[in-house]
Amino acid sequence: MTIYDIILTGDFMEVIINSLDHQGRGIGRINNKVIFIPNTIPGEKVEVKIIKEKKKYMEGIVTKYLEKDKDRIENLCQYYPKCGGCQLLHIPYQQQLLYKEDKVKNIFKRYNLENVKINSIIGSPSKYHYRNKVTFHVSNQHLGYYQENSNKFIKIDSCLLLCENINKNFKNILPNNGKLIIRSNNHEITYEQNKKIMHTIVDYKFLVSIDSFYQINDYITPLLYNKVKEYLNPTKQDTVLDLYCGTGTIGIFISKEVNNVIGIEINEQAIEDAKENAKLNNIKNITLICGDAGLEAKKLKIKPTSIIVDPPRAGLNKEAIETIIKFNPNKIIYVSCDPMTLVRDLNILKKYYNIIEVTPFDMFPNTYHVECVCLLSLR
Numbered sequence: 001m002t003i004y005d006i007i008l009t010g011d012f013m014e015v016i017i018n019s020l021d022h023q024g025r026g027i028g029r030i031n032n033k034v035i036f037i038p039n040t041i042p043g044e045k046v047e048v049k050i051i052k053e054k055k056k057y058m059e060g061i062v063t064k065y066l067e068k069d070k071d072r073i074e075n076l077c078q079y080y081p082k083c084g085g086c087q088l089l090h091i092p093y094q095q096q097l098l099y100k101e102d103k104v105k106n107i108f109k110r111y112n113l114e115n116v117k118i119n120s121i122i123g124s125p126s127k128y129h130y131r132n133k134v135t136f137h138v139s140n141q142h143l144g145y146y147q148e149n150s151n152k153f154i155k156i157d158s159c160l161l162l163c164e165n166i167n168k169n170f171k172n173i174l175p176n177n178g179k180l181i182i183r184s185n186n187h188e189i190t191y192e193q194n195k196k197i198m199h200t201i202v203d204y205k206f207l208v209s210i211d212s213f214y215q216i217n218d219y220i221t222p223l224l225y226n227k228v229k230e231y232l233n234p235t236k237q238d239t240v241l242d243l244y245c246g247t248g249t250i251g252i253f254i255s256k257e258v259n260n261v262i263g264i265e266i267n268e269q270a271i272e273d274a275k276e277n278a279k280l281n282n283i284k285n286i287t288l289i290c291g292d293a294g295l296e297a298k299k300l301k302i303k304p305t306s307i308i309v310d311p312p313r314a315g316l317n318k319e320a321i322e323t324i325i326k327f328n329p330n331k332i333i334y335v336s337c338d339p340m341t342l343v344r345d346l347n348i349l350k351k352y353y354n355i356i357e358v359t360p361f362d363m364f365p366n367t368y369h370v371e372c373v374c375l376l377s378l379r
Contacts, residue, residue, distance in 0.1 A: 012063050017044045020099055022107070022340075024087035024368035035060050039081045039090055041069040071095070077160050084148025085161060086366040093127050097362060100370040104339050104360045111343040113350070117357040122227075125219040127365040131161045132199070132218055136180045143170060143180065161366065163218075165189050181210050185218070196273065201225060206247055206277045212270035213246035213312075217363050224335070224361050224373060225253050231333045231375040232306055234258045241304035241327070243293040243320060244311045248274030250335075251308075252283050261286040262304065264296045294319025297327075306331040315341030321348055328352070332376040337363070339372055346374070354379055 015028035017040045026040030030050075035058040037048055045067035048060035071092045080089045088096045101121040108116050124130060136143040137153060144155040158167045165184040173182070173191065182191045185199050196207040199214060202222050208214045215221040228250060232240070234257040242251040245263030247270050255261050263286060265271045271290040278286050289296050293309075294317055307329045309316060315338065316324075324332065332353060336342035346355055353376040363371035 012047045012049055013060075014066065015046055015048050015060070017042050017046065020103075022103055022368065024099075030058065033058060037062060038087065041072060041091060041095075043067075044069050044072075079145075079154060079156055079159075082147055083145040083154045083156065085145055085159065087368045089160070089366045093123070093365065096365065097121050097123050100362060100368075101360055103368075104358065104370060104372060107339045107343055108358070111347060113343055113346060113355065116346075116355045119357060119359040121360040121362060121370070122220065122223055124217060124362045124365045125223075126217075128160045129162065129164050129167070130217045130219055130365065131159075131166075132163055132185060132197075133181065133183045133214070133216055134159070134162055134166060136175075136182065138175045138177050138180050140177070141174055143173065143175070183208065183210055201249060201253060204249075204252055204277075204281050206249055206252075207273055207280065208247050209269045209273055212267060212273050213265075214249065215363065220361055220363055221249075224363070224371065225250060227359055227361075227373045228308065228333050228335065229254050229257070231373065232308070232331065234306075238305045239302055241297060241300075241307045241329070243297060243307060243309045245274060245288070246270050246310065248277045248286065248288060250310060251286055251288075252277055252281055254308075255283045255286050259285065262300065262302065263288045264291060264293045266290070266292050292319065293317070294321070294323045297323040303327055304329050306333070308333045308335070310335040311341075313338045313341065316345045321345065324349070325352055328378065330378050334372075334374040334376065336372045336374065337369065339370060342372055342374065346376075349376060352379060353377060 013030050017026035017028050019027045019042050021027050025036040025038045028035050037060045046062045047064040049063050050058050050060045052059040073090050105118050137146055139153045142155045144153050147154055163184050163186050165186045169189050180191055183197045185197050196209050199206045234254055238258040240258050240261045242263040245251050245265045248263055251261040251263040268290055271288055274288045356375040356377050358372050358374045361371040
């Protein structure tokens with residue numbers, strides 16, 4: 001019987017899960033062909049139905065668990081795994097951390113960066129109710145998510161990832177159909193475009209608009225920013241260029257220990273927030289510029305001694321990399337939310353910089369995503 005026959009007849013196959021892929025799916029084999037199966041743990045034996053077949057791999061779903069991991073977490077969320085917001089909710093948290101740490105190490109090794117020191121992952125102080133922002137889909141005035149890889153709407157009444165303040169206010173939100181962005185700081189909540197929310201990082205306060213970038217997990221962000229400061233090892237002689245600066249959080253966080261900071265951000269609302277935050281925190285040695293990070297940095301007359309970058313998931317664009325190389329700073333601190341684009345960019349920068357070390361952070365518990373802070377030093 002061929003795989004095609006299996007799909008047509010709905011036959012089920014037994015698979016032993018060997019490992020997890022970078023999306024948190026279990027990896028097994030059928031007739032020496034790789035199959036990816038979500039909601040599984042290495043060592044488990046499962047009965048699966050094949051739902052997709054490609055030339056080099058298959059995808060399947062579990063129809064029955066024949067041998068379960070003894071530590072598997074079940075029935076924690078009525079929407080899991082259908083809603084697609086989590087991928088690792090069935091895995092104990094310490095195992096999640098080990099998976100993410102190994103994932104970063106494996107990606108670095110695969111892309112010829114196996115000699116880079118990768119520190120132990122820093123776990124989130126809160127593994128649930130950490131998200132301070134969410135984008136909902138809305139249908140018939142109900143909030144929900146789309147099922148993963150589909151447009152099927154799943155109505156939800158609460159979410160384990162969302163901060164308690166968002167969950168408590170579900171019944172008070174009466175949205176129109178479409179999409180709805182909600183931001184909260186556990187004291188107040190907003191889904192209005194013209195209202196800002198106040199967040200606190202250590203001793204600094206930050207006003208953040210609905211559409212502005214701000215770290216999603218308030219519990220681990222101070223730990224991450226302290227690592228950035230540790231890697232920077234700031235002095236009063238430093239001029240720091242903060243590319244993709246968002247609402248100015250990192251630049252303001254390190255500003256009192258350096259000579260001056262230049263922040264560049266393409267989102268107009270975020271840069272307005274950043275300017276307001278500089279005033280709010282009485283920071284006078286920061287210059288904030290709206291525009292493309294690489295293009296605007298090229299116009300600068302001042303040569304930075306260090307550069308901090310915190311780009312979106314797509315990583316650094318060509319102009320940003322060219323500008324960094326041209327400035328030739330003593331240090332680069334790269335904050336990344338995607339290790340794949342991180343290693344892509346590091347493989348360009350390693351010609352000019354030594355990659356000293358990387359520290360992973362679990363910014364997104366119960367998902368396959370992982371944040372990294374990387375230190376580079378001029379050769």
